[in-house]
Amino acid sequence: MSERQDNSDPDLDAYLAELGERVREARARRGMARRILARDSGVSERYLAQLESGTGNPTVAVLRQISTAVDYPLTELVSGEKSELASPELAPLIARLRSLPPELLPEARIALDRVGSNPCSPQGLATNKAGRIALIGLRGGGKSTLGRLLADRLHMPFMEINRLVEKDYGGSIGEILALSGQPAFRRLERRALETTIDKNKTAVIATGGGIVSESSTFQLLLDRCHTIWIKARPEEHMNRVLKQGDFRPMARNDEAMEDLKAILAARDPAYRQADAVLDTSGRSVEDSLDALESLARGLLR
Numbered sequence: 001m002s003e004r005q006d007n008s009d010p011d012l013d014a015y016l017a018e019l020g021e022r023v024r025e026a027r028a029r030r031g032m033a034r035r036i037l038a039r040d041s042g043v044s045e046r047y048l049a050q051l052e053s054g055t056g057n058p059t060v061a062v063l064r065q066i067s068t069a070v071d072y073p074l075t076e077l078v079s080g081e082k083s084e085l086a087s088p089e090l091a092p093l094i095a096r097l098r099s100l101p102p103e104l105l106p107e108a109r110i111a112l113d114r115v116g117s118n119p120c121s122p123q124g125l126a127t128n129k130a131g132r133i134a135l136i137g138l139r140g141g142g143k144s145t146l147g148r149l150l151a152d153r154l155h156m157p158f159m160e161i162n163r164l165v166e167k168d169y170g171g172s173i174g175e176i177l178a179l180s181g182q183p184a185f186r187r188l189e190r191r192a193l194e195t196t197i198d199k200n201k202t203a204v205i206a207t208g209g210g211i212v213s214e215s216s217t218f219q220l221l222l223d224r225c226h227t228i229w230i231k232a233r234p235e236e237h238m239n240r241v242l243k244q245g246d247f248r249p250m251a252r253n254d255e256a257m258e259d260l261k262a263i264l265a266a267r268d269p270a271y272r273q274a275d276a277v278l279d280t281s282g283r284s285v286e287d288s289l290d291a292l293e294s295l296a297r298g299l300l301r
Ligand SMILES: Nc1ncnc2c1ncn2[C@@H]1O[C@H](COP(=O)(O)OP(=O)(O)OP(=O)(O)O)[C@@H](O)[C@H]1O
Pocket: 137, 138, 139, 140, 141, 142, 143, 144, 145, 146, 206, 207, 208, 209, 230, 240, 280, 281, 282, 283, 284, 285, 286, 288
């Protein structure tokens, strides 16, 4: 990697500032603290900080290491031109189509044609969701607290994806991320979701905050569950996460609040795709639960 030799080119300065912003956003969408990206990419934390602030002039090799670690296309990182892969609506669709065996592609095309010609089709798709309610959103929103209580009220099983992942792996989420890394965690998360959907026609499912960062897993969730985004003000997310004794996916440092806001902003377009939204800011658990129950009953009707 090379340091800037001079700063006399305003166009280059603007480009490097935008490049830094894109790296930061890709990192936030994955919920990776800078320290973790440094570990996974092999690029020093200090250099990443420089790059993100627009004062580093990275080589292509360095950008390639970063793009692999955050699993974001190198060409988009460099060019800033958003292809379909950067669109939160299109990317999961494309990922889903790519994952299909070739013999199913004609059937997929026919299904897509039907969506285009039949404005009532969302109702048809909703039947795939059966009686499953999935709660999504950043840590501390209240997915576990409210999900368990909602399941009691609706007389449904309560499933917690992170707990299923831990059971499958035989260790904590922290250990999975430290010992096996993000990609392994995302594969376990996908498997836990598939099993939960296969085994439960009705359930309240609490997901991990980062499930939206893996397009194909998120698309599966949107297709097969009624989804509700449980949100709160950034300060409340932070206070609640702190009370639980760890910071993930933020880093334990002075930038934690900045990280949290960046993660929320990067994931906002994905979280917004939920079928309903519940804001728990400044509300009691009981009050939020009542509101959640009425949203859930509305979706299940
Ligand atoms: N209105 C509210 N709704 C839900 N939880 C609330 C509310 N007000 C305060 N809380 C508290 O906030 C915390 C929410 O934590 P919880 O573990 O349920 O969140 P989560 O979304 O499951 O987070 P994670 O992604 O870490 O699993 C709990 O300690 C809960 O008591």
